[in-house]
Amino acid sequence: MTHSATQPSQDAHNIAGQDANKDPLVCAIAYDGLCTFEFGIAVELFALERPEFDQWYRFQVVKAESGPIRATGGITVEATGDLEILEQASLIIVPGWRGADAPVPEALCEALRAAHARGARIASICSGVFVLAATGLLAGKRATTHWNYTGKLAEKYPDTHVDPDVLFIEDGQIFTSAGSAAGLDLGLHIIRKDYGAQIAATVARRLVLPAQRDGGQRQFVPRPEPKARVGSGISALQDQVRSTLDEAWPIERMARAASTSGRTFARRFLEEVGVTPLNWLKSERVARAAEILENSQIPLADVWIACGFGSSETFRREFRKTMGVPPVKYRERLGAV
Structure with missing residues (x-):
């Protein structure tokens, strides 16, 4: 599985800094x-x-700052808890943030650092990772966030080891999740650690969710747009290959179609497209397979043939390597009903 940096513990009531007879306090910022x-x-x-x-959690909403709390969708939230409550928290959740470049109040940073120092766990969902990064608590640690923000996080905080594929990561007392719904995966992981797999599975059923999802967020990342097309013959070759993906396309055939030698073709293709011809061909085959899986009920035994994979084993291996999940799982999640 690629969703977590660690395997979840099955020990119930493994809750940091809590009296065994007292429900642990969870604070949401x-x-x-x-x-x-x-x-x-x-x-x-x-x-x-x-x-x-x-036994279950106690819960408290804590204001990060003074002033109104206006939420997405025109909602206003009233919270009476202040940052001092974090001194009692077992788990602190940062549910997103108002922007990757939006400053984080120093008082909030200080409160989170103090809570971490005394043993509290701190978790972020989606862009909330930028709050954790601003505290310095992610220095030297692995972390993740929504695929749209991973590059920004790595650029802004180079001392953080950013993993762009996983659904969530646990590194010591710090938990980070990928975008939006991955917060559910992270939350179930924490419940599983605290109260065991059976209770986590019960909560998941209430939410109509799998107790544990396979794969990472790579399967949801849009394919990058190709570089600008140039009148070199390679763009025409790409169109020809895409229209006949079910056929074999070794380098020699591509070079002949582009009216050049194999070595010259490979060099020019890499310069213009940014990847080698064979890697481009693999990605095109996988992309076509994904489109078929999303929009049709064609049997898997026919999909690999239509996309030009040499065998069903090659198809499954390359698809999982690129998309992060096997073809059958991809169709179950994203395919047409």
Whole structure:
């Protein structure tokens, strides 16, 4: 599995800094510009009463700053808790942030650093990772965020080891998740660590979710647009290959179609397209397979033939390597009904 940096512990009640007879306190940070969905994830997972369990979490919303808390969608949130409450928290959740470049109040940074120092766990959902990074707590650690922000995070905080593929990462007391719904995966992981796999599975069923998802976020990342087309013959070759992907396209055939030698063709293709011809061909075959899986019910046994893979084994291997999940799982999640 590629969703987590560590395998989840199955030990129940493994909760940092808590009296065994007292429900652990989870605090969600609220701020002006609050990301409503990410905040809702924290509330649904940790604030909802669950009388079917002998023990559960206490929950508190904590204001990151003074002033109104306006949330996405025209909602205003009223929170009476202040940063001092974080001194009692077992888990602190930062549900998004108002922008990758938006400054983080120093008082919030200080409170998070102090909580971390005394053993509290700190988790971010999506862009909330930029709050954790601003505290310095991600220095030297692995972290992730929404695929749209991973490059920005790596550029802005080069001392953080950014993994752009996984759904979430646990590194010591720090937890980070990929975009939006990956916060659910992270939350279930934390519940699993605290109360065990059975209770986490029960919560997942209530949410109509799998208890644990396979793969990472790579399968959801849009394919990059090709470089600008130039009148060199290579662009025409690419169109020809795309229209006949079910055929074999070795380098020699591509070079002949582009009216050049194999060595010259490989060099020019790399200069103009940015990848080698064979790597480009693999990505085109996988992309075509993904389109077929998303938009049709063609049997898998026919998909690899239509896309020009040499065998079903090659198809499954290359598809999983590129998309992060096997073809059958990809169709289950993203395919047409």
